[in-house]
Amino acid sequence: MNESYDLVVIGGGPAGLAAASTAARAGLATVLFDENPGIGGQIYRGITANPVRNRAILGEEYWAGTALAAEAKASGATIVNGATVWSLDASLAVGVSVAGRARTIQARRVIVATGALERPFAIPGWTLPGVMTAGAAQTVLKAQGLLPNGRTVLAGSGPLLWLLAAQMLRAGARLEAVFDTTPPLNWSRAALYLPDFLLSPYFKKGLALMREVKRRTKVRAARHIEAVGTDKLREVVVDGRRIPSDLLLLHQGVVPNVNLAIAAGIDHRWDARQLCFVPVLDADFGSSVPGIAVAGDGAGIAGGTAAAERGRIAAIAAVRALAPDAAVPDPQSARQRLQREELGRAFLDELYRPPKALRRPEGGTIVCRCEEVTAAEVRKTAQMGCEGPNQMKAFLRCGMGPCQGRLCGLTVTELIAEERGRTPDEVGYYRLRPPVKPITLGELASLPASEAERRAVER
Amino acid sequence: MLKDAYDVAVVGGGLVGVATAWGLAREGCRVVVLDEGDRAVRASRGNFALVWVQSKGYGLAPYAGWTVRSSEAWAGFAETLKQETGLDVCFQRPGGFHLALSEAELQARADALKRLHNQPGIVQYKAEILDHAAVKRMLPDIGPEVAGGSYCPLDGHVNSLRLFRTLHTALNARGVTYLPDHRVEAITREGGEFQLVTARGTITAGKVALAAGNANMRLAPMVGLEAPMLPERGQIVVTERLRPFLHHPVVTLRQTDEGTVMIGDSREESTDPRGLTIGVSATEASRAVRMFPLLASANVVRTWSAIRVMTQDGFPIYDQSESHPGAFTVCCHSGVTLAANHALTVAPMIARGALDASLVGPFSARRFHVQAAG
Amino acid sequence: MFKRLGDTGATLTLTVDGKPIRARIGDTVAAAMLAAGIDHCRTTPVSGAPRAPYCLMGVCFECLVTVDGVGSRQGCLVPVAEGMKVETQLGKREAGR
Numbered sequence: 001m002n003e004s005y006d007l008v009v010i011g012g013g014p015a016g017l018a019a020a021s022t023a024a025r026a027g028l029a030t031v032l033f034d035e036n037p038g039i040g041g042q043i044y045r046g047i048t049a050n051p052v053r054n055r056a057i058l059g060e061e062y063w064a065g066t067a068l069a070a071e072a073k074a075s076g077a078t079i080v081n082g083a084t085v086w087s088l089d090a091s092l093a094v095g096v097s098v099a100g101r102a103r104t105i106q107a108r109r110v111i112v113a114t115g116a117l118e119r120p121f122a123i124p125g126w127t128l129p130g131v132m133t134a135g136a137a138q139t140v141l142k143a144q145g146l147l148p149n150g151r152t153v154l155a156g157s158g159p160l161l162w163l164l165a166a167q168m169l170r171a172g173a174r175l176e177a178v179f180d181t182t183p184p185l186n187w188s189r190a191a192l193y194l195p196d197f198l199l200s201p202y203f204k205k206g207l208a209l210m211r212e213v214k215r216r217t218k219v220r221a222a223r224h225i226e227a228v229g230t231d232k233l234r235e236v237v238v239d240g241r242r243i244p245s246d247l248l249l250l251h252q253g254v255v256p257n258v259n260l261a262i263a264a265g266i267d268h269r270w271d272a273r274q275l276c277f278v279p280v281l282d283a284d285f286g287s288s289v290p291g292i293a294v295a296g297d298g299a300g301i302a303g304g305t306a307a308a309e310r311g312r313i314a315a316i317a318a319v320r321a322l323a324p325d326a327a328v329p330d331p332q333s334a335r336q337r338l339q340r341e342e343l344g345r346a347f348l349d350e351l352y353r354p355p356k357a358l359r360r361p362e363g364g365t366i367v368c369r370c371e372e373v374t375a376a377e378v379r380k381t382a383q384m385g386c387e388g389p390n391q392m393k394a395f396l397r398c399g400m401g402p403c404q405g406r407l408c409g410l411t412v413t414e415l416i417a418e419e420r421g422r423t424p425d426e427v428g429y430y431r432l433r434p435p436v437k438p439i440t441l442g443e444l445a446s447l448p449a450s451e452a453e454r455r456a457v458e459r
Numbered sequence: 460m461l462k463d464a465y466d467v468a469v470v471g472g473g474l475v476g477v478a479t480a481w482g483l484a485r486e487g488c489r490v491v492v493l494d495e496g497d498r499a500v501r502a503s504r505g506n507f508a509l510v511w512v513q514s515k516g517y518g519l520a521p522y523a524g525w526t527v528r529s530s531e532a533w534a535g536f537a538e539t540l541k542q543e544t545g546l547d548v549c550f551q552r553p554g555g556f557h558l559a560l561s562e563a564e565l566q567a568r569a570d571a572l573k574r575l576h577n578q579p580g581i582v583q584y585k586a587e588i589l590d591h592a593a594v595k596r597m598l599p600d601i602g603p604e605v606a607g608g609s610y611c612p613l614d615g616h617v618n619s620l621r622l623f624r625t626l627h628t629a630l631n632a633r634g635v636t637y638l639p640d641h642r643v644e645a646i647t648r649e650g651g652e653f654q655l656v657t658a659r660g661t662i663t664a665g666k667v668a669l670a671a672g673n674a675n676m677r678l679a680p681m682v683g684l685e686a687p688m689l690p691e692r693g694q695i696v697v698t699e700r701l702r703p704f705l706h707h708p709v710v711t712l713r714q715t716d717e718g719t720v721m722i723g724d725s726r727e728e729s730t731d732p733r734g735l736t737i738g739v740s741a742t743e744a745s746r747a748v749r750m751f752p753l754l755a756s757a758n759v760v761r762t763w764s765a766i767r768v769m770t771q772d773g774f775p776i777y778d779q780s781e782s783h784p785g786a787f788t789v790c791c792h793s794g795v796t797l798a799a800n801h802a803l804t805v806a807p808m809i810a811r812g813a814l815d816a817s818l819v820g821p822f823s824a825r826r827f828h829v830q831a832a833g
Numbered sequence: 834m835f836k837r838l839g840d841t842g843a844t845l846t847l848t849v850d851g852k853p854i855r856a857r858i859g860d861t862v863a864a865a866m867l868a869a870g871i872d873h874c875r876t877t878p879v880s881g882a883p884r885a886p887y888c889l890m891g892v893c894f895e896c897l898v899t900v901d902g903v904g905s906r907q908g909c910l911v912p913v914a915e916g917m918k919v920e921t922q923l924g925k926r927e928a929g930r
């Protein structure tokens with residue numbers, strides 16, 4: 001690894017892989033960091049060392065990742081796995097930790113492609129062992145070939161829920177029950193965007209998946225879900241019905257993983273349709289911090305194929321800025337493909353907009369898993385006059401644990417908005433600072449400091 | 460509420476403001492607290508939580524006595540808050556250390572203590588220099604590089620975020636009006652009352668207490684006062700929760716009741732609270748690991764930088780206005796240490812309408828002119 | 834809670850709290866523990882409640898375990914190795930471990 005690169009790409013999902021390939025092929029000295037042991041990101045998790053032999057289980061869309069991974073490997077970009085990026089700032093210094101050693105790498109351009117994470121699903125009992133995200137079950141299926149065993153309940157909403165259900169059923173899993181929490185009223189709002197959706201690639205794929213799942217297992221509508229147990233999950237209670245269970249898999253869509261981008265000082269705004277914070281970006285995915293672009297689902301949820309196109313567009317802009325004479329593909333064709341991918345989004349966003357009751361918990365339901373802060377505490381403190389997540393964090397410690405708000409941030413913002421009668425945009429999000437992922441004190445201590453920086457501490 | 464129903468408007472909802480407001484409410488005043496919004500620069504959310512005595516007062520001897528007074532009042536203050544709110548702010552006074560990582564640092568420390576305690580009229584209390592072996596008896600996990608340190612039995616710490624929350628909770632329970640997102644733009648005095656102008660309306664009160672931190676510099680002249688400030692930035696590093704291993708606070712490193720280890724604290728000229736200098740965090744981390752080598756493997760889960768409320772000479776300012784009777788400033792750096800004084804001593808003075816010169820006379824901002832003249 | 838789809842790939846042995854478990858090369862520590870039927874990997878430093886991996890993608894920090902003597906490692910990001918010693922992490926981590 002060098003001390004500096006033309007382009008540092010953070011994240012090895014479709015966005016990061018496409019960005020790194022495009023830039024490296026155009027001659028930029030490019031490095032890609034991903035904290036996972038392998039490349040592929042979430043969608044193509046385990047793509048280079050997949051233990052699942054039967055290709056039909058994960059579906060052709062998954063295996064499309066093989067080409068992207070091969071392209072990146074052949075492109076000349078340096079790919080570093082097990083590399084956790086814990087800091088990024090306006091000077092384009094990238095703090096990264098590999099095998100227990102921290103260092104800072106200087107970039108001339110940075111593409112943040114840290115992707116998405118599953119939206120918090122704060123229901124009673126969601127911290128019990130035996131409750132996981134549906135994405136988690138998919139991750140071990142893709143990368144390790146593990147399949148739920150025992151009485152399994154799948155609950156929530158969104159395109160991924162259907163995909164996962166189908167993949168697990170194809171692999172031979174038995175699902176005790178599948179509960180769809182999509183509010184029926186969403187259909188009428190989504191209908192406005194139906195014409196576009198009918199033209200989008202999602203329409204056929206989505207419909208086929210739903211049919212496949214419904215053919216193999218019973219899917220019921222549900223409003224209220226609760227996980228019950230003391231030391232681990234014993235049963236799932238759905239609208240009053242008790243279902244003895246060993247594993248509850250939850251999912252209600254994905255949202256951008258904003259921690260690194262916010263810590264880098266990039267401006268974000270509330271996306272009222274996707275109900276999450278997204279970075280403010282230009283047409284090339286350039287952010288408010290010069291030299292840093294955000295590509296892929298981190299720029300707003302649009303899916304894996306769109307993520308790759310966004311990565312290419314951002315990389316082409318980086319090449320044009322750093323090496324104007326280098327040959328790059330025409331971004332216009334990538335933009336057209338991206339547009340086609342994004343066509344059906346509005347419909348999906350409206351249809352799968354999670355209901356308030358599953359986004360804004362009440363009472364003793366834990367909101368912040370790390371610090372074990374409940375919805376009632378957050379609500380009461382907001383009523384007392386606490387107007388925003390940063391004051392809330394000071395008062396209750398929510399967002400102060402190791403996950404740094406990734407699993408409570410949106411919930412806290414929404415709860416404050418509700419209690420104070422403000423919009424989530426007005427309420428805002430946690431102020432985040434490096435390290436966005438923990439590093440050891442020893443690693444931090446090993447980093448260089450200037451004379452002035454030392455004098456600021458030694459007294 | 461009627462627009463003129465407030466006896467006192469406290470400007471600033473940080474620790475200094477809420478401690479003062481709580482004291483005023485206890486005196487029976489009808490109080491309103493005007494505060495900025497969530498993104499405000501708020502040292503109360505970024506401080507180091509020491510209730511600290513050693514080293515305070517070089518250059519202004521009465522500050523040492525004022526600090527000792529608050530330290531002595533702190534246990535009772537914490538107990539009262541607990542009775543009122545059920546929340547424990549975890550005040551402890553086990554004695555604290557300032558550790559030196561070389562003989563030169565230790566000598567400098569000894570000289571500083573001597574200079575401080577040789578000042579005429581200074582309050583006397585115990586503060587001693589200990590060598591490595593003596594420190595090790597009390598802090599068994601120190602590393603070989605620790606040359607020694609100074610120790611003062613009056614030093615302690617609290618959970619300052621819980622203190623902040625507790626005071627807000629207590630204010631709420633006492634019916635004090637808290638108005639977030641009400642940044643005061645202008646203050647006028649008409650008809651014997653103060654009008655405090657904010658973008659969200661004008662609030663009227665009989666008296667006004669300025670506790671707006673560095674913003675006092677802007678606000679004080681509006682009521683015939685002054686508050687010369689010199690803000691500086693401090694950065695802090697925090698680890699994950701660890702089992703208790705450190706039973707005395709060190710001026711730059713302490714373990715909280717929750718188990719996290721806080722490591723500070725830098726002094727930088729920047730006033731940008733968003734910025735963070737990795738070289739500074741690295742230096743803090745490196746000194747921490749040299750002091751306590753077992754911390755090397757602990758995970759850092761957060762860092763932050765905050766802007767210190769700092770007057771130009773570093774000492775507090777307590778003042779009352781001659782041109783605008785009823786206007787006061789309450790302004791200082793060490794709002795945690797002095798919280799007991801603000802609640803129990805300064806607030807009652809404001810409630811009565813006059814500061815007691817025998818207690819806070821030396822802290823008037825008029826001292827800046829005396830120095831300038833001399 | 835989980836079973837293996839097929840018996841593909843080479844295996845290795847690691848220990849969890851001293852007990853040997855079999856894992857596949859390519860497993861993460863968290864995946865190996867799930868496949869071995871271990872239902873929680875830590876108790877919280879706040880209330881002592883048991884927790885198990887939740888996201889398996891590195892964001893929730895529920896999978897923290899002690900690996901070869903080093904506490905608070907994210908089990909879902911650490912690949913297994915022959916002879917690795919994994920311990921469930923109880924409450925607050927001990928300084929120096």
Ligand SMILES: Cc1cc2nc3c(=O)[nH]c(=O)nc-3n(C[C@H](O)[C@H](O)[C@H](O)COP(=O)(O)OP(=O)(O)OC[C@H]3O[C@@H](n4cnc5c(N)ncnc54)[C@H](O)[C@@H]3O)c2cc1C
Nearest residue numbers: 011013014015034035041042085115135296297303304307
């Ligand atoms: C659990 C889960 C399962 C999903 N499954 C599917 C699916 O089966 N099919 C589908 O169409 N869509 C799926 N999605 C949605 C899909 O992930 C996205 O549309 C797509 O992966 C976006 O690509 P990306 O490159 O933007 O991000 P990602 O694929 O998420 O890649 C981001 C990468 O960045 C890395 N990273 C993050 N932070 C850091 C850091 N600080 N340092 C170093 N590396 C870092 C991550 O480890 C990850 O590898 C899933 C989403 C989730 C959350």
Ligand code: FES
Nearest residue numbers: 889891894896909
């Ligand atoms: S299971 Fe969520 S971080 Fe490992």
